[in-house]
Amino acid sequence: MIKMHVRKDDQVFVLTGKDTGKTGKVLDVDKDNSRVLVEGVNIVTKHKKPRGRNQQGGIIKQEAFISASNVMLVCSKCKRPSKTGRKIMENGEKVRICKGCGEIIDTIRQART
Ligand SMILES: [Zn+2]
Numbered sequence: 001m002i003k004m005h006v007r008k009d010d011q012v013f014v015l016t017g018k019d020t021g022k023t024g025k026v027l028d029v030d031k032d033n034s035r036v037l038v039e040g041v042n043i044v045t046k047h048k049k050p051r052g053r054n055q056q057g058g059i060i061k062q063e064a065f066i067s068a069s070n071v072m073l074v075c076s077k078c079k080r081p082s083k084t085g086r087k088i089m090e091n092g093e094k095v096r097i098c099k100g101c102g103e104i105i106d107t108i109r110q111a112r113t
Pocket residue numbers: 075076077078079080082098099100101102103
């Protein structure tokens with residue numbers, strides 16, 4: 001499995017593309033392709049054709065996946081876009097740490113073996 005530096009519900013900062021400088025919440029993560037869906041970022045317009053009598057056609061705006069390498073985690077402690085690291089605690093727990101302020105961001109939940 002590919003290790004991702006961001007996860008669902010993270011706040012991330014966009015580094016490149018048309019939404020550079022925006023921050024948003026990660027709505028979904030596509031681990032297989034290392035892509036993320038970020039709220040309000042990379043909005044694409046889709047034209048929807050009317051289907052049947054009860055459904056109207058129109059323009060739908062929705063987020064599209066962007067490469068995970070284009071975003072940086074916003075640290076919940078120092079509120080800055082930060083590089084993250086991993087650390088194993090004395091009790092064997094793996095945590096994500098902010099390389100900016102050094103604080104522990106959260107625990108990486110692992111499947112029990
Ligand atoms: Zn931090």
